[in-house]
Amino acid sequence: MLQNDDELEKDDDIDDNIEEDDEEIHIVPVIPEEPVVFFGKEINAVLFEMMAGIILFGLICQVTVTWFIGDKLGFSLGLWVGILVAIGYSIHLWWSSGQYLYMGIYAARVAIRHMLFRYMVVALVLSGAAKIGKIPFLAVALGVVSIKAGAFAQPLLRKIIKRGNVDG
Numbered sequence: 001m002l003q004n005d006d007e008l009e010k011d012d013d014i015d016d017n018i019e020e021d022d023e024e025i026h027i028v029p030v031i032p033e034e035p036v037v038f039f040g041k042e043i044n045a046v047l048f049e050m051m052a053g054i055i056l057f058g059l060i061c062q063v064t065v066t067w068f069i070g071d072k073l074g075f076s077l078g079l080w081v082g083i084l085v086a087i088g089y090s091i092h093l094w095w096s097s098g099q100y101l102y103m104g105i106y107a108a109r110v111a112i113r114h115m116l117f118r119y120m121v122v123a124l125v126l127s128g129a130a131k132i133g134k135i136p137f138l139a140v141a142l143g144v145v146s147i148k149a150g151a152f153a154q155p156l157l158r159k160i161i162k163r164g165n166v167d168g
Contacts, residue, residue: 044094045158046094046154046158047090047091047094049154049157049158049161050090050147050150050151050154051087051090051091051150052150052153052157053149053150053151053152053153053154053157054083054086054087054090054146054147054149054150055083055087056149056150056153056157057083057146057149057150057153058079058080058083058143058146061079061142061143061146062076062079065079065142069136071136074134074135074136074139075136075139076139077135077139078129078135078136078137078138078139078140078142078143079139079140079142079143080143081125081129081135081140081143082125082139082140082141082142082143082144082145082146083143083146084143085121085122085125085140085143085144086143086144086145086146086147086150088121089118089121089122089144089147090147090150092114092117092118093118096110096111096114122144125140125144126140126141126144
């Protein structure tokens, strides 16, 4: 398809604008979050808030769902096993995400490998709960899904924690 002279001039104008805009881009350095001191160790604030959300979700499930379950001990054990898996999942996700920043072109391969590792651990725990039978599968699955609740609750917990740290 042939372009007329007006279309070619428009394309040249677009290219000129792109070149001019490139000079105005300013790169702003990312300021890392101030770490949270937890039991004497510094950890990432977002990770701390996410783990707090996971545990809060676990406590809410423990208090509310336990009333409707006949096997309270089995449900509680399954729920907290799933919550521990979710906390381990989030810690591994935070750690591995920090590793990718310095890997360059190999980061995608390593990211896929780490993702598959996390999925395999979750699959093994869920299949183990299904095989054992004493631990309710749905309780473990509810505990593992608490990672989503922790992710959704993280911004709200950040506001609550920041409000509590403000000096009068």
